[in-house]
Amino acid sequence: MTATPVLSVASEAFPLAKTGGLGDVAGALPPALSAEGFAVRTLMPAYPEALGMLRDAQPVLSRPSLFGGAARVLAGRVGDLDVLLLDAPHLFGRGGGLYVDTAGKEWPDNAQRFAALSQVAADLAQGAAPGFLPEVVHAHDWQAGLLPAYLRYRGGRRPATVFTAHNLSFQGQFPAALLPALGLPPEAMAIDGIEYFGGIGYLKAGLAIADHITTVSPRYAMEIRTPEFGMGLEGLLAHRAAVLSGILNGIDTGLWNPQADAALAARFSAETLARRAENKAALQVRLGLAQDPRALLFGVVSRLTWQKGTDLLLAALPEMLRVGGQLALVGSGEAELEAGVRAAQAANPGRVGAVVGFDENLAHLMQGGVDALLVPSRFEPCGLTQLCALRYGALPIVSRVGGLADTVSDANEMDLVPTAGNGFQFGPVTREALAIAIERAAAVWHEPERWRRLQRHAMAADVSWRKPARAYAALFRSLLAARGG
Numbered sequence: 001m002t003a004t005p006v007l008s009v010a011s012e013a014f015p016l017a018k019t020g021g022l023g024d025v026a027g028a029l030p031p032a033l034s035a036e037g038f039a040v041r042t043l044m045p046a047y048p049e050a051l052g053m054l055r056d057a058q059p060v061l062s063r064p065s066l067f068g069g070a071a072r073v074l075a076g077r078v079g080d081l082d083v084l085l086l087d088a089p090h091l092f093g094r095g096g097g098l099y100v101d102t103a104g105k106e107w108p109d110n111a112q113r114f115a116a117l118s119q120v121a122a123d124l125a126q127g128a129a130p131g132f133l134p135e136v137v138h139a140h141d142w143q144a145g146l147l148p149a150y151l152r153y154r155g156g157r158r159p160a161t162v163f164t165a166h167n168l169s170f171q172g173q174f175p176a177a178l179l180p181a182l183g184l185p186p187e188a189m190a191i192d193g194i195e196y197f198g199g200i201g202y203l204k205a206g207l208a209i210a211d212h213i214t215t216v217s218p219r220y221a222m223e224i225r226t227p228e229f230g231m232g233l234e235g236l237l238a239h240r241a242a243v244l245s246g247i248l249n250g251i252d253t254g255l256w257n258p259q260a261d262a263a264l265a266a267r268f269s270a271e272t273l274a275r276r277a278e279n280k281a282a283l284q285v286r287l288g289l290a291q292d293p294r295a296l297l298f299g300v301v302s303r304l305t306w307q308k309g310t311d312l313l314l315a316a317l318p319e320m321l322r323v324g325g326q327l328a329l330v331g332s333g334e335a336e337l338e339a340g341v342r343a344a345q346a347a348n349p350g351r352v353g354a355v356v357g358f359d360e361n362l363a364h365l366m367q368g369g370v371d372a373l374l375v376p377s378r379f380e381p382c383g384l385t386q387l388c389a390l391r392y393g394a395l396p397i398v399s400r401v402g403g404l405a406d407t408v409s410d411a412n413e414m415d416l417v418p419t420a421g422n423g424f425q426f427g428p429v430t431r432e433a434l435a436i437a438i439e440r441a442a443a444v445w446h447e448p449e450r451w452r453r454l455q456r457h458a459m460a461a462d463v464s465w466r467k468p469a470r471a472y473a474a475l476f477r478s479l480l481a482a483r484g485g
């Protein structure tokens with residue numbers, strides 16, 4: 001049987017480009033789907049660094065004019081990824097971030113940049129590249145939200161469309177005056193189309209028009225139908241509940257493998273957990289922390305934002321120190337929170353160590369060296385760092401929301417199943433509840449046998465893409481079956 005062709009469309013995909021979990025997922029799910037009988041090609045923008053990674057690229061499509069400049073699509077492979085890069089230098093050939101300039105401000109032409117991505121994705125979906133006729137298109141987040149809209153309003157060939165919402169707080173909202181430039185007809189400005197609070201909503205378009213919507217955890221799929229988590233979209237999502245489901249993310253267990261991770265000072269498995277001590281020591285040196293193997297080392301690998309609860313974390317620092325702990329952090333984000341992190345470090349030399357920035361290798365060393373990973377998010381569609389933590393035997397301390405609640409099971413005294421606990425959950429998402437969780441973790445830390453047992457439970461969890469890929473495959477097949485194909 002030949003594999004079913006799929007087009008996946010995202011604004012980032014690891015290793016070509018990554019600012020967060022979207023990049024991890026868009027880079028790892030397509031290869032995982034090949035075991036399920038799907039041949040996925042991934043369309044993303046040709047940012048300069050991505051272009052540099054694509055060897056022997058072949059042009060498969062060209063457009064003399066796309067939002068003010070010439071564009072083409074280059075095909076190639078990077079690792080296990082079958083990549084299609086949208087090479088449009090006037091839109092993507094620039095320094096700075098993927099979405100923001102060097103000063104951290106949104107690019108003023110983001111509406112055009114990501115409409116271009118969706119427009120070309122629609123061309124590909126309709127057979128514009130020789131030998132590629134996708135039967136399913138999988139669009140990720142607002143940057144690919146207009147793809148289902150282009151397919152609906154253009155007419156012609158229309159593969160099954162799946163839209164995955166990774167985070168409802170990034171909505172891609174733009175003025176209505178943009179409509180003619182987008183190449184969409186006036187009737188697209190409708191309540192069941194792209195219209196959103198009088199403007200144009202890219203995320204909203206994806207949610208309203210795709211045949212099926214997924215989110216990245218079952219709990220988030222439920223949460224977003226309520227005003228507390230729906231970010232204004234709860235009505236639409238409740239209306240579309242019949243075609244909304246949650247599929248947990250996995251992580252690339254080849255890339256995140258404590259037994260083979262080149263970023264670690266010492267590689268280890270559940271049988272050689274004692275070797276983690278070398279990573280902890282290396283981390284303490286790297287971050288200027290006191291060399292103390294007995295101090296409970298709390299870790300954070302995160303964007304520093306309101307979503308991630310960075311403010312709560314800083315407010316709970318006294319509890320971490322009071323229980324004799326240390327804090328190691330790698331993160332970047334909002335200026336005020338970055339300043340808060342720097343201030344905490346300055347005020348607590350040897351006990352708080354931080355790198356403010358994005359550092360992939362350090363993220364790996366953190367997972368292999370910290371004792372507990374803190375993820376006090378106010379909302380969390382899935383979260384990947386707690387999955388990495390489980391795999392590396394760092395016990396996650398997480399708020400009871402979204403994917404965190406779905407993936408970490410609380411180690412409490414009531415555990416009836418002896419293998420159940422693999423971390424600590426807290427709720428509500430407040431400083432006080434977080435402080436209690438920190439104290440609970442510290443109490444277990446003083447029972448080394450019990451801590452070890454929890455580490456083994458954590459490391460035994462299946463955090464791979466195997467099960468999630470199966471769930472996406474089942475979804476794709478059911479959509480194809482429903483159209484009689």
Ligand code: ADP
Nearest residue numbers: 020021302330331357358359360363383384385
């Ligand atoms: P989100 O996508 O909301 O930021 P996730 O937990 O899904 O959160 O994914 C975050 C990804 O980005 C993980 O792979 C994590 O290791 C990585 N990451 C986050 N911050 C940093 C950082 N400062 N340095 C290196 N990697 C980071």
Ligand code: GLC
Nearest residue numbers: 021022166216381382383384
């Ligand atoms: C988003 C979410 C995060 C999720 C990631 C990948 O960035 O904030 O929870 O893990 O997407 O799906």
